[in-house]
Amino acid sequence: MDFARAVGATTFSELVHALDHGDHDGTGEALAVHAGQGIDDYSVAYLRDAAERRGLKIDVELTGGEAELVGRQHVHKARQDNVLISALERLSAEEFTADLRLHDHNELLVDVQDRVHVQGMVAVEASRQMFLAVIEDHFLTKWPQQRYYIVINEMSTKFGNFLFPVAAKVRLRVDSVDASESTRIPMQVTVTIEQAGRPAATTTVDLAAFAPGVVDGKEIRRAKQAAAFATGTADA
Secondary structure, eight states: OHHHHHHTOOOHHHHHHHHHTTTTTTOOSOEEEEOOTBOOHHHHHHHHHHHHTTTOOEEEEOTTTTOOBOOGGGTTOSOGGGOOEEEEEEOSSSEEEEEEOOBTTOTTTSSOOOSSSBOHHHHHHHHHHHHHHHIIIIISTTOTTOOOEEEEEEEEEEEOSOBOSSOOEEEEEEEEEOOSOSSEEEEEEEEEEEETTEEEEEEEEEEEEEOTTTTHHHHHHHHHHHHHHHHTOSOO
16 A cells, blocks of 8 residues: 555555446546556456446456466465465576566565565565475476475575565576486575566575485484473483
8 A cells, every 4th residue: 555655556445446436437448457466366356346337347457467376385385375476487597587476465465564665575585486486397307206305505685676566577597506416406596586677686595405315314303402402401
């Protein structure tokens, strides 16, 4: 709502209210709506129903069009509302692009959102989902029988501009990768979120994909050490 007020846009609820109260009756032309982030197919159907009740036609252009979201399992999320990446495409051996998609019920937006721009954590999470989707869809498919663990060694984000709830591109460049061994695949990537021709956030990541069993033992040992320390039963 803060963004809509700042740029003179109409919110979803305001448009529905205007339609229901006949503010657009008698125009004789289809209403053209350019939807920002957070408007999904259900919202579009709701708008069309509201327009039809008044005998009006409405054309809604969604951000990102009808592009398909990447699979929930590929970005390690349980709910589709929390998937931030759609229209993932490989441009070359090292370059990938996708659209940023924000659902109105996304976990990072349902709490307090009281600024014109989208909070920086959305850019960080979108960058994380982007490299997960690229790894799962394009680098681990050689071993479909294995479920890899993705371990982040280092992740750093620079913010170059505010990110707003309209269309944005997510670009990933693979800086280095070693897929010679199936048990451990180290990678370094750079993810850039661009909006209005400017980089809003740039994230560099050093990570590795581990085959099942490679890190299990270490993870369990560290978990037991942490529990022992927390309960005061660790060895002196």
